[in-house]
Amino acid sequence: MKRKIIIEIISSLLILLFLYASVSKWLAFKTFIGDMNNQPFPNWMTPYLVVIIPVAEVLIAMGLIFEKTRVPALYASFVLMMAFTIYTVTVLLHAFRYVPCSCGGVIKKLTWPQHLFFNLFFVAISLLGIWLKKRDAQHEVRTVGA
Template sequence: MERRSIIVHVCSTLLIILWVYTALSKVADVEVFASQLSRQPEPVSTLAPILVWVLPLVELVAATMLMFAQTRKSGLLLSSFLMLGFTVYVALAVIGYWEDIPCSCGGVLNRLGWKDHLWFNLFFLMTAALGLAAERHSKRSKHQGGNLKQAAPAGGPA
């Protein structure tokens, strides 16, 4: 397997684990998740009744897209956008843009402090970006002849 393909698969696997874990954690304790969303700053609190189901669904869609070669690039792009949004949100919390807001992430991520959460998000943002870059480069080199290995001369050994 080509090095870029390995990078894409490792990044995709890490993101699949992240999205499935966070989505299922949110759905498993949907009342707590809904309560946390309702205490977020506007417009999140207003959209809480919709976001309580849309966020886990989008996370599961991203995970599913990452599982298949035909949709992996789109899954990496969606993961990048999701992680960028979540990372900006956490960065605003770290700098104190809002007074006191609960973390509405699923599972053990709720227990992280805002700074630790920022580092966690930055890791997965970079993971998504690296996977996307490797996927794009891998596809580009396949369309341009791959490794550009010399073909056997005509009439040569089979």
């Protein structure tokens, strides 16, 4: 029972993160596009990324809501947060001359070291959620098989 509550809390935190991030990007869409154009990758990617990133965030959040899609959504959360974390580490290592934050809302106000810890927290809870779901599945197999 305790495991299920922790999984629900993890899922809820990730849902809040991804919905907040995507909605803030859409509410300040012109700013988001400008920030994406200032990223250290080719500008031809911007039209794709400004759609793919917020849509992926919403799809992950929706996947986390339902029990049937929760595990793939936890893996997707882990992958997306790892990508953001790797990017943050490259920024902290000064791999780029200038890098604006293309995050939305109050997350945009974080310093890069704060971003790193923020991202690592969500990477960690995604991994914890995956691990707990696997343990849940193993427990169910043992219970049904007994």
